[in-house]
Amino acid sequence: MKIKSVCGYCGVGCGIEYDTRRLVGDIDYPVNEGLVCSKGASELHTIETPTRLLRPKLRKAYEDFTEISWEMAIETIVHNIRSTSPERIGFYLSGQMLTEDYYVANKLGKGFLGTNNVDTNSRTCMASAVVAHKKVFGVDYVPVRMEEIEHCNLLIMVGANPAEAHVVFNNKIKKAKKEGLKTVVIDPRRTETAEQADLHLPIRVGTDIDFLSLVARRIVDDGKTDDAFLDAHVNGFDAYLKKIKKIPTKKLLKRCGLEEEAFEAFMALFYQSENVISAWTMGLNQSAQGVDKNLALINLHLLTGKINRPGNGPFSLTGQPNAMGGREVGGLATTLAVHLDFNEESIAKVSEFWGAQNIAPAPGLTAFEMIEAAERRELDVLIICHTDPVYHLPNRSRVEAALKKVPFIVEINAYDDSETKPFAHLRLPAAPWGEKEGTQTNMDRSITRQERLTRRSIDCKPDWEIFSMIGRAMGFVSAFDYQDAEAIWDEYRRMTALSPKGHMDISGVDAASLKNGGHVWGEGLFDDNEFLTPDGRANLIFVQNERRSESSSLEFPYLLTTGRTRDQWHSGTKTAFVDRLLKHKPLSYIEINSEDAQSAGIADGDKVKVTTARGALVFEAKVTENIREKTLFVPVTDRRINYLTNDLLDPESKEPDYNHNAAKLEKWSG
Structure with a gap:
């Protein structure tokens, strides 16, 4: 069957x-x-790999782990929670969790333990998009779906590489190209996606806002704005107009490193395309000015009215299977639940729905803010679920030093070989994909049922059950008395009726109906160009490149960037094992421009040393013409990479700046 x-x-x-x-x-x-x-x-x-974590394990600092019972594990967690205050407790969750897992963890932390320090690793990949959506639309809403590629004339991809990171979506793009779709890729690397494009613009790292501002200025100068749309549905155009007309066009084009002919080729494609979709991912989001980069791109759609019609609009691409679902249930420390914020009215609604009395009135600590709190010895309990912050947070040496100061760290994981393992005191075996059931939401709002495919490993539990056990042991028995994932889904779907203006109300979608196919929430939400801002109008917000990111210098003349490759996933915890079977791309290498390599006396395959202000690592060189000069690239599957990356944060989204790391390069002779 x-x-x-x-x-x-x-x-x-x-x-x-x-x-x-x-x-x-x-x-x-x-x-x-x-x-x-x-x-x-x-x-x-x-599912069945030698790297699975299969039993609860406990240890004292720097001692070996000892297998213990689940009862002892939960008692240990409860003891540590009761020994401190709510503001000194943190949960760090993951887009690998299902919606039911996320929901119970968020309810436990924010509703009953009284800590809003409940964040997710989505903070490191899409928080900038979330903030931009809310500033422009009044809500975190993606107004484009994948199927709209069929109605699109021009697809602009900025800092995104779907050919390697979203392979099946890229197949849709290739199919649409056969029917006339044009594509533009804006990226300092000539990626696989760029190879397929009609136009590749290899702008310099850090100049996204400069380029997008140039496009906006040109649209204004050429009288290509949709004045009727702006007058009826957009705030701020007059103020925006005054500022955009003052930008120094020649200076910005030079800063981007583009020839005028290339810019004109882009504008020609833009103008001849009735329907335009823009898509982006970490190339824009992971920046100390990530929110502004998102705003600069969304502005192009507002200026031209190319939004809320089939084949038009800004399309934020998410990297994890349930990153969107986490945003919906309140997995970010900056939101409460079902897209509600921490205001008095929302807290009252959620408190009544949950029967909770402990919701704190202000947003909690985000991912790296928890690290900063740990440095100050202001974090006593940290529960990490299905993610590996020691590997994936920036400035790893700083992260490691901070986590050593946390008295009690719980790691809930399906796999035994994480980089966080040496810093954990208690490790709990979770059921991975294939051994659990529940729901997840993909990047275009499609909710799908994930089913259990095989028997569950004997001592492993789904994440929701682990958090429910903690809740019951804390004394909140009725609030966490769930028998299965369907019972959690039934509670969550009823809660969505509380979402602002009911925009994501899926209260009528029961678990049984999802077994027969997916459900898309928010369909047609902006079809009448009524946004979820207080006045129903979108906000056009002028931004400029404030150059907050780390810049190259005489000492560090290169900029190091990071990204995904086709066959690997994050640290390779899962795919690296499969890689040994299927022999896909390597986990570690560094791309170097051929002219830069020649100047440094580096040949393809040589060992090279890369140094930033935070550390130095040795890689195998991959010499190529497919990357800009003075730019370096390392895939994120190299578990060491964040020893080099910087911990600058966007001031609004608190998303780290992984892609602007000043570096120096030398041939290694060790």
């Missing part, structure tokens, strides 16, 4: 079918229509 489920890798959310022998794409599921990428096709291998 075949079981239909959904892939647990990227934000595309492909439907899959499983029998006892293999996993294939679900031909009836509209997101992927039977397609599945190499990661998804090999996902079965990630």
